[in-house]
Amino acid sequence: MRDLVIDAIKEINRELDIEELRDLQDDSPIFELLDSMAILDLVLELEDKLQQKYSRYIQIADDKTMDTLNTPFKTLKTLLDCVEGKING
Amino acid sequence: MAKLHFENIAIKAVVTTVGDKKITIEEEAHNFGYDDKMIKRLKKRMGFNSRYVVNGGVCTSDLCCQSAEKIFEKFDKSEVEALIFVTQTPDYKAPSTAIIMQDRLALSKDIVAYDINLGCSGLINGLLHSYSLINSGLETVLLCVGDVASNFSYYKDKNLTPLMGDAGSAILIKKGIGLGDFVLHSDGSGYKHLIIPEGGCRNPFNKDSLKENNFEDGVRRGVDLYMNGSEIFNFTLKVVPKMFEELFNFANVSKEDIDYFVLHQANKYILQNIAKKLELSGEKLPMDTMTIYGNQNSASVPGTINGFLSDEFSSKKLKVLFAGFGIGLSWGACLVDVDNIFAPKIQYYGEKNDKK
Numbered sequence: 001m002r003d004l005v006i007d008a009i010k011e012i013n014r015e016l017d018i019e020e021l022r023d024l025q026d027d028s029p030i031f032e033l034l035d036s037m038a039i040l041d042l043v044l045e046l047e048d049k050l051q052q053k054y055s056r057y058i059q060i061a062d063d064k065t066m067d068t069l070n071t072p073f074k075t076l077k078t079l080l081d082c083v084e085g086k087i088n089g
Numbered sequence: 090m091a092k093l094h095f096e097n098i099a100i101k102a103v104v105t106t107v108g109d110k111k112i113t114i115e116e117e118a119h120n121f122g123y124d125d126k127m128i129k130r131l132k133k134r135m136g137f138n139s140r141y142v143v144n145g146g147v148c149t150s151d152l153c154c155q156s157a158e159k160i161f162e163k164f165d166k167s168e169v170e171a172l173i174f175v176t177q178t179p180d181y182k183a184p185s186t187a188i189i190m191q192d193r194l195a196l197s198k199d200i201v202a203y204d205i206n207l208g209c210s211g212l213i214n215g216l217l218h219s220y221s222l223i224n225s226g227l228e229t230v231l232l233c234v235g236d237v238a239s240n241f242s243y244y245k246d247k248n249l250t251p252l253m254g255d256a257g258s259a260i261l262i263k264k265g266i267g268l269g270d271f272v273l274h275s276d277g278s279g280y281k282h283l284i285i286p287e288g289g290c291r292n293p294f295n296k297d298s299l300k301e302n303n304f305e306d307g308v309r310r311g312v313d314l315y316m317n318g319s320e321i322f323n324f325t326l327k328v329v330p331k332m333f334e335e336l337f338n339f340a341n342v343s344k345e346d347i348d349y350f351v352l353h354q355a356n357k358y359i360l361q362n363i364a365k366k367l368e369l370s371g372e373k374l375p376m377d378t379m380t381i382y383g384n385q386n387s388a389s390v391p392g393t394i395n396g397f398l399s400d401e402f403s404s405k406k407l408k409v410l411f412a413g414f415g416i417g418l419s420w421g422a423c424l425v426d427v428d429n430i431f432a433p434k435i436q437y438y439g440e441k442n443d444k445k
Contacts (some may be wrong), residue, residue, distance in 0.1 A: 040322075041130070061322075061326055063324070
């Protein structure tokens with residue numbers, strides 16, 4: 001699952017070319033590096049990849065996605081936790 | 090939550106007129122500082138492509154009057170007993186544009202006519218008023234909805250302007266065979282997330298109201314519409330799926346009973362998300378209106394009918410769900426029956442005939 005999330009981030013970064021997103025660690029920031037459209041890009045990329053892997057639609061976006069303080073897209077670790085929660089939830 | 094049920098009321102005609110000027114995202118990209126890479130992203134992810142707007146000086150009422158005249162080619166205008174005009178872009182601050190439209194459309198002086206100030210949820214609220222008036226004894230109501238959004242979105246606002254299209258629809262509602270179930274909500278605590286801050290009584294027009302201000306998400310003035318895109322995104326994902334559940338439960342239907350889901354066309358991702366969540370195909374939940382015509386505010390549901398479902402609505406008996414959500418914050422949905430209604434393809438302002 002970690003690979004899937006990192007692949008999704010790298011996929012959207014192919015167009016954005018943000019240096020900090022090339023080598024990702026658990027505490028790497030994500031949300032602060034992306035504009036709202038890039039966040040949406042990442043959501044769609046994650047949802048596509050998850051649908052391919054699990055053969056069902058898993059919604060990643062919710063009312064916290066764009067919430068500056070509580071977004072699960074804050075770091076790689078928080079995003080991984082979020083995706084795991086969505087898969088199991 | 091307001092929940093209302095109606096019987097023996099039917100929508101008979103839906104006509105939408107859009108601005109006659111087509112603008113592609115490539116043509117206006119320079120206003121927003123977008124390069125080719127950004128244009129590609131906007132097209133791919135957000136569904137941006139083109140939008141139809143009016144030339145300066147054309148008002149929403151002009152678009153709606155053209156739509157209404159099209160309806161009166163098929164229906165007798167002397168039967169109209171009420172005219173409701175839902176818009177955020179009236180002709181004047183006062184009087185109500187609906188009353189001026191009574192005269193322009195040569196309707197009877199015995200009708201009731203008034204404006205409602207609403208945006209994206211305006212169609213649902215307008216239908217609710219129309220159904221309520223018929224439920225109270227009237228036979229025929231003309232509902233006009235729409236906005237000339239180019240009037241309130243500043244041409245340099247990259248957050249909003251490339252989304253917006255100008256459209257005005259007319260809908261004829263009559264006593265007849267058909268059910269209507271409505272659920273509606275309002276939450277004024279979010280009013281600042283979609284707002285034209287200046288020009289009203291709270292913050293009157295002043296010497297700085299036309300001054301350009303630079304923000305991270307674009308350039309706009311005090312008299313222009315501001316949208317906090319993130320908050321509206323969060324709000325929509327939070328309330329819309331829940332509202333559908335409420336409507337299904339209230340009307341005692343399942344999604345399989347519904348032929349079409351015609352939703353406010355704000356954002357392609359939101360529509361895709363809802364379609365995936367409800368496991369609906371793109372055919373049942375059309376989502377291309379914004380890509381071709383732009384976000385038509387309260388006219389986006391009728392605009393989608395005339396733009397993409399004209400043949401189906403004109404030739405079949407259908408159970409359809411309409412939904413609107415946005416400024417206010419305000420959101421609502423309704424489930425109505427339509428049966429071979431008059432729903433011609435999109436009209437273009439100033440043209441008499443349909444244009445491909």
